[in-house]
Amino acid sequence: MEKLNNVDKVSIAALLLMSISLTAAFVLSPLSGLALGANSLSSNVIGTVTVPSTCFATVSNTAINFGSLAPTAQYAPANLVVDSNAGGNVAANIVVSGTDWTSGGNTFLVTNTVWNPTNTVTFTPSNDLTAVPVDTHIQISAGGSGNIYFGVQIPPGQAVGTYTQNIIVESSC
Amino acid sequence: MNFQRASSFLFILSFLVFGVVSAQLGEVAGPVSFNVNISSSQTIQLNVINSGSSPISYKVILPQLVAQQVNSTAPNITSSTPLVGTIMPYTQFPINLTVYMPSGNNKPGYSWSGVVQVIETTNQTQAGGAVVQSGVAKIISISAAQPKPLNPLIYVGGIIIIAIIAAFAYKKVILSKKAAGKGATMPTSLYIRSKNGRISSSKPKKTRNKAKKQRKRVTSAKKKAPRKRR
Numbered sequence: 001m002e003k004l005n006n007v008d009k010v011s012i013a014a015l016l017l018m019s020i021s022l023t024a025a026f027v028l029s030p031l032s033g034l035a036l037g038a039n040s041l042s043s044n045v046i047g048t049v050t051v052p053s054t055c056f057a058t059v060s061n062t063a064i065n066f067g068s069l070a071p072t073a074q075y076a077p078a079n080l081v082v083d084s085n086a087g088g089n090v091a092a093n094i095v096v097s098g099t100d101w102t103s104g105g106n107t108f109l110v111t112n113t114v115w116n117p118t119n120t121v122t123f124t125p126s127n128d129l130t131a132v133p134v135d136t137h138i139q140i141s142a143g144g145s146g147n148i149y150f151g152v153q154i155p156p157g158q159a160v161g162t163y164t165q166n167i168i169v170e171s172s173c
Numbered sequence: 174m175n176f177q178r179a180s181s182f183l184f185i186l187s188f189l190v191f192g193v194v195s196a197q198l199g200e201v202a203g204p205v206s207f208n209v210n211i212s213s214s215q216t217i218q219l220n221v222i223n224s225g226s227s228p229i230s231y232k233v234i235l236p237q238l239v240a241q242q243v244n245s246t247a248p249n250i251t252s253s254t255p256l257v258g259t260i261m262p263y264t265q266f267p268i269n270l271t272v273y274m275p276s277g278n279n280k281p282g283y284s285w286s287g288v289v290q291v292i293e294t295t296n297q298t299q300a301g302g303a304v305v306q307s308g309v310a311k312i313i314s315i316s317a318a319q320p321k322p323l324n325p326l327i328y329v330g331g332i333i334i335i336a337i338i339a340a341f342a343y344k345k346v347i348l349s350k351k352a353a354g355k356g357a358t359m360p361t362s363l364y365i366r367s368k369n370g371r372i373s374s375s376k377p378k379k380t381r382n383k384a385k386k387q388r389k390r391v392t393s394a395k396k397k398a399p400r401k402r403r
Contacts (some may be wrong), residue, residue: 132288
């Protein structure tokens with residue numbers, strides 16, 4: 001068998017490369033009929049994302065000071081503005097709940113706090129704040145805002161003290 | 174000019190304060206309804222969103238279920254997600270709730286409702302008055318469904334397992350019988366007395382067939398042997 005000289009080797013290598021490149025072009029040519037170069041590679045990746053309905057709500061302040069109240073005194077109304085965060089895209093229902101009032105070892109019931117969608121907070125009849133969350137039916141549209149008013153009544157004979165309570169305002173949708 | 178500076182400073186300050194105090198918790202909308210087979214459980218994922226740029230410490234309060242029927246046995250609600258933790262900024266945070274429906278007095282169609290609360294926890298203290306916490310609430314409803322029928326595959330699997338055990342047991346019995354037949358209970362040697370008075374012995378481990386063959390051999394030899402004339 002004849003030995004190949006360097007020129008032959010180079011030409012064979014070139015032919016091999018050409019054939020490989022041609023094969024590659026044949027395999028990878030897109031079906032969509034786009035005019036692409038022989039060695040171009042194109043692929044379409046379809047991205048999908050589902051944006052669900054969401055709601056947010058924020059409160060205007062994190063504390064309500066009802067001031068100094070004597071037993072049997074009533075305080076109303078304390079206004080709390082609730083905003084629907086712009087991040088949401090559907091209306092939020094406002095749900096409220098709370099804890100008992102405490103001052104050291106002294107307590108009085110959560111139901112002494114009342115809420116109302118308007119500033120006409122009444123104590124009889126009243127929407128009592130409860131430990132179990134209650135739907136106020138106050139609806140805040142996406143990006144909108146609304147008000148909820150709170151009042152408190154001190155029970156007769158309540159011991160002297162500085163009482164605190166947690167009021168929980170939540171969005172629900 | 175000074176007024177403009179002051180107003181812009183106040184605006185930035187109010188924005189910063191608002192950004193700090195306002196809750197950024199939200200939720201994915203939609204009802205959450207469990208339909209749980211009696212003596213089974215079901216898991217549903219709630220998604221809570223932190224749309225703010227800072228982490229939010231949260232606390233999950235599982236619902237106190239209100240039954241629609243008297244004398245019902247309340248389902249058991251648990252969360253595999255920690256009830257206290259932190260939600261990272263711009264994150265959709267899943268809370269997995271599992272409801273187990275005990276059989277008790279429950280019948281299909283019995284239902285309960287309650288509210289799952291995810292509250293932003295703050296270290297704020299208030300010297301008198303009310304501390305306002307914000308969060309998200311999800312009203313959930315639970316209903317009891319018929320107990321799940323046992324999967325027929327379980328029956329088939331059980332039958333197959335029993336069949337396999339029976340086959341093994343049968344094989345073992347056969348093998349032990351065979352082993353017994355090979356001489357465990359046989360006499361140490363088997364003596365065969367032929368009609369012509371010869372005594373042949375066979376080893377006990379040999380089978381009966383071998384003894385039979387020997388007996389045959391003896392009888393054939395007897396046939397071949399010429400009779401002595403008296």
